[in-house]
Amino acid sequence: MFSQRVKHVMEKKKLLTAAPDTTVSNAAKLMAGKNVGAVMVIEEERLVGIFTERDAVFRVMAKGRDAETTKLADVMTNDPQTVDPEKSFGFALLMMHENGFRHVPVIENGKPVGIVSSRNALDPDLEEFVSEAQRRKHIR
Secondary structure (H helix, E strand, O other): OOOHHHHHHHHOOOOEOOOOEEHHHHHHHHHHHOOOEEEEEEEEEEEEEEEEEEHHHHHHHHHHHOOOEEEHHOOOOOOOOOOOOOOOOOHHHHHHHOOOOEEEEEEEOEEEEEEEEEHOOOOOOHHHHHHHHHHHHHHH
């Protein structure tokens, strides 16, 4: 799995973008709706930042900021590190580990095409097990 190219591991369906003037509250609702932990902040089709669930906790809630009025531009990570879709997933994981973050935007020709997260490193069998367990839980 670690030698696979990022383009084969990245989550295209979970690619979530928002403008810098989006409020934290609206971004959180979008994130919850897609069940993702990060939103890429885009301006004129270019990545300008990333906002994650950790940013919501540490930069908004812990600082007593109002999520209804605080804009992503004020609390996002500006110019985040990115990865090319042709790089190995292991390269992306090492980048995340060394820099202490959990999400890496995938950029091709200057435009966001996906995102990889440390969660993608879960063994696919484990992910299948978790999905099946959740499905059974809802059947009862």
